[in-house]
Amino acid sequence: xxxxxxxxxxxxxxxxxxxxxxxxxxxxxxxxxxxxxxxxxxxxxxxxxxxxxxxxxxxxxxxxxxxxxxxxxxxxxxxxxxxxxxxxxxxxxxxxxxxxxxxxxxxxxxxxxxxxxxxxxxxxxxxxxxxxxxxxxxxxxxxxxxxxxxxxxxxxxxxxxxxxxxxxxxxxxxxxxxxxxxxxxxxxxxxxxxxxxxxxxxxxxxxxxxxxxxxxxxxxxxxxxxxxxxxxxxxxxxxxxxxxxxxxxxxxxxxxxxxxxxxxxxxxxxxxxxxxxxxxxxxxxxxxxxxxxxxxxxxxxxxxxxxxxxxxxxxxxxxxxxxxxxxxxxxxxxxxxxxxxxxxxxxxxxxxxxxxxxxxxxxxxxxxxxxxxxxxxxxxxxxxxxxxxxxxxxxxxxxxxxxxxxxxxxxxxxxxxxxxxxxxxxxxxxxxxxxxxxxxxx
Amino acid sequence: xxxxxxxxxxxxxxxxxxxxxxxxxxxxxxxxxxxxxxxxxxxxxxxxxxxxxxxxxxxxxxxxxxxxxxxxxxxxxxxxxxxxxxxxxxxxxxxxxxxxxxxxxxxxxxxxxxxxxxxxxxxxxxxxxxxxxxxxxxxxxxxxxxxxxxxxxxxxxxxxxxxxxxxxxxxxxxxxxxxxxxxxxxxxxxxxxxxxxxxxxxxxxxxxxxxxxxxxxxxxxxxxxxxxxxxxxxxxxxxxxxxxxxxxxxxxxxxxxxxxxxxxxxxxxxx
Numbered sequence: 001x002x003x004x005x006x007x008x009x010x011x012x013x014x015x016x017x018x019x020x021x022x023x024x025x026x027x028x029x030x031x032x033x034x035x036x037x038x039x040x041x042x043x044x045x046x047x048x049x050x051x052x053x054x055x056x057x058x059x060x061x062x063x064x065x066x067x068x069x070x071x072x073x074x075x076x077x078x079x080x081x082x083x084x085x086x087x088x089x090x091x092x093x094x095x096x097x098x099x100x101x102x103x104x105x106x107x108x109x110x111x112x113x114x115x116x117x118x119x120x121x122x123x124x125x126x127x128x129x130x131x132x133x134x135x136x137x138x139x140x141x142x143x144x145x146x147x148x149x150x151x152x153x154x155x156x157x158x159x160x161x162x163x164x165x166x167x168x169x170x171x172x173x174x175x176x177x178x179x180x181x182x183x184x185x186x187x188x189x190x191x192x193x194x195x196x197x198x199x200x201x202x203x204x205x206x207x208x209x210x211x212x213x214x215x216x217x218x219x220x221x222x223x224x225x226x227x228x229x230x231x232x233x234x235x236x237x238x239x240x241x242x243x244x245x246x247x248x249x250x251x252x253x254x255x256x257x258x259x260x261x262x263x264x265x266x267x268x269x270x271x272x273x274x275x276x277x278x279x280x281x282x283x284x285x286x287x288x289x290x291x292x293x294x295x296x297x298x299x300x301x302x303x304x305x306x307x308x309x310x311x312x313x314x315x316x317x318x319x320x321x322x323x324x325x326x327x328x329x330x331x332x333x334x335x336x337x338x339x340x341x342x343x344x345x346x347x348x349x350x351x352x353x354x355x356x357x358x359x360x361x362x363x364x365x366x367x368x369x370x371x372x373x374x375x376x377x378x379x380x381x382x383x384x385x386x387x388x389x390x391x392x393x394x395x396x397x398x399x400x401x402x403x404x405x406x407x408x409x410x411x412x413x414x415x416x417x418x419x420x421x422x423x424x425x426x427x428x429x430x431x432x433x434x435x436x437x438x439x440x441x442x
Numbered sequence: 443x444x445x446x447x448x449x450x451x452x453x454x455x456x457x458x459x460x461x462x463x464x465x466x467x468x469x470x471x472x473x474x475x476x477x478x479x480x481x482x483x484x485x486x487x488x489x490x491x492x493x494x495x496x497x498x499x500x501x502x503x504x505x506x507x508x509x510x511x512x513x514x515x516x517x518x519x520x521x522x523x524x525x526x527x528x529x530x531x532x533x534x535x536x537x538x539x540x541x542x543x544x545x546x547x548x549x550x551x552x553x554x555x556x557x558x559x560x561x562x563x564x565x566x567x568x569x570x571x572x573x574x575x576x577x578x579x580x581x582x583x584x585x586x587x588x589x590x591x592x593x594x595x596x597x598x599x600x601x602x603x604x605x606x607x608x609x610x611x612x613x614x615x616x617x618x619x620x621x622x623x624x625x626x627x628x629x630x631x632x633x634x635x636x637x638x639x640x641x642x643x644x645x646x647x648x649x650x651x652x653x654x655x656x657x658x659x660x661x662x663x664x665x666x667x668x669x670x671x672x673x674x675x676x677x678x679x680x681x682x683x684x685x686x687x688x689x690x691x692x693x694x695x696x697x698x699x700x701x702x703x704x705x706x707x708x709x710x711x712x713x
Contacts (some may be wrong), residue, residue, distance in 0.1 A: 048534065093469075097471050109681050115471055155502075264555040264566060266563060266566025266567070266654075266655050267562075267563045267566035268554075272550075277556060379479035411674050412673045419657060423656035428658070
């Protein structure tokens with residue numbers, strides 16, 4: 001530890017406790033940051049980011065910023081700290097409780113930053129955005145709002161949009177003369193035809209519970225509208241008792257009993273490429289997944305991604321009130337600023353770069369769809385303009401964009417919720433058990 | 443003395459801190475808030491804790507049967523001085539040298555329903571996932587226990603077997619009347635290690651099943667991890683951790699006491 005920015009608070013009680021908490025694990029999970037304090041030499045600030053393929057856009061942005069006039073006038077450079085995906089949230093939490101906390105960090109907005117906001121660790125960016133035309137007019141308003149809490153802004157959009165989309169295998173659909181479903185009745189009809197042809201209707205990587213979550217998110221929206229989850233997100237646990245939640249859980253059970261996901265879905269993983277492979281090889285005809293499915297397929301099965309990957313909105317449910325244009329998923333990811341940063345000017349100046357055209361172009365070149373207000377005209381340059389425009393319009397025209405439940409709720413509620421969802425999918429709890437268990441979460 | 447200092451700094455102090463945290467509510471940010479016995483009450487009331495405790499006991503019992511039987515037989519066999527046995531024992535010992543994480547990832551790939559060797563729904567079914575964890579634990583640790591039994595079996599004086607042979611005892615009779623009784627303290631040692639090991643068995647569960655399907659393989663160490671690093675409820679996680687420390691220490695003491703402190707002394711009195 002070089003002390004760095006927070007040298008005034010070297011070995012506080014909190015730090016010692018943090019060290020104690022990290023030793024909870026006897027398994028060598030390293031939960032400590034890199035130990036690089038920020039702000040050491042010449043006001044350098046650290047930015048902690050989720051280290052996946054898309055990180056090259058942030059790397060380029062940091063290089064660009066460090067050479068810019070904005071960096072000079074704020075007397076600060078940015079150093080990027082990449083954290084491998086699956087450990088990101090736990091590592092961020094540990095770092096934020098320690099003296100080596102990052103000045104700027106990647107997050108999912110909503111519930112993912114609630115604990116930091118409650119601990120007064122976030123810079124409220126509302127006034128900064130209001131007073132800056134670049135930031136205020138630079139992003140889609142709904143996306144900017146989703147990065148906040150209680151009507152205040154705490155995040156600046158910094159990645160592509162990630163709506164959940166119903167993908168389908170065009171060659172399988174053509175072979176069996178099927179059309180993408182727009183209603184639940186059509187979907188059931190398609191399922192029946194596919195099963196007769198010995199094809200699993202949907203790929204599902206049920207070993208990763210968040211893939212199962214997507215089904216409930218859309219079903220609850222289509223049956224009861226976005227208001228149902230909005231109430232839950234607002235802290236009303238009784239809203240889990242809304243009939244739409246039970247109906248959605250019953251629908252899930254029907255799908256499973258009906259073999260819509262095949263018989264082995266609970267062993268199949270998304271992360272290791274299992275579910276995408278089943279889908280690309282035509283063993284499953286459809287796949288409900290975040291928009292990153294396109295890049296995943298492009299990496300693993302390029303010819304499938306280019307020629308046979310189709311996409312459509314999640315169908316409506318008869319008798320349901322949800323609009324087919326409503327979207328669930330992650331609007332995007334955000335940069336938030338640590339309130340203990342020593343160089344807030346540099347941090348804000350760096351955040352402004354995310355609204356620049358150069359940044360948006362880099363996202364587009366990587367196959368991502370920026371959430372900037374003027375992104376539409378850049379999409380021609382995307383590797384797949386057709387898919388890019390579909391996504392952008394889907395988000396732009398969405399009456400409601402519900403943030404993924406596990407990111408919208410705090411971790412203390414999201415973790416048991418995911419457990420209950422998994423129990424529902426593997427048949428360990430009935431739809432009514434599921435609802436009662438969720439009502440207990442608060 | 444340096445040993446004591448190391449142990450104090452790297453084991454006793456963190457344990458003390460975890461114990462302190464178990465009486466607080468802390469999400470990893472800001473200062474822990476004292477909440478008295480809340481976490482401990484939650485520990486007693488938590489349905490998942492009951493299931494987890496039961497799973498942990500079941501896993502320990504299943505692992506003990508699986509590992510002890512095989513390791514004891516292999517250990518006695520490997521105690522022989524023949525060259526081929528030495529070579530085979532060396533090969534056999536390899537799994538123990540691999541890291542748990544690597545082993546778990548290897549089996550995760552082997553059990554994948556689409557690309558694996560066994561294309562069944564194993565990790566997605568409760569009994570399948572549980573048995574897979576018992577099997578993988580055995581595959582990894584049987585060599586270690588074999589080594590202990592090999593050492594134990596080599597300590598048995600040859601004269602006992604010679605005397606038995608003169609009395610007309612066959613191989614089976616010799617095994618049950620000499621080898622097993624002479625190895626009882628080795629069994630104690632191996633059992634203590636195995637029980638404590640089961641109480642801290644974690645990586646395999648994390649990588650293979652994440653406690654699933656549902657909560658059917660969420661043994662205590664995994665529950666602790668989930669409370670701490672998924673729910674960020676470090677107070678509750680610390681209560682589970684403290685409980686684990688007490689349980690492991692208690693069990694070890696009980697095991698040693700049941701089998702007599704004499705097991706720490708030589709069994710070869712009068713020789």
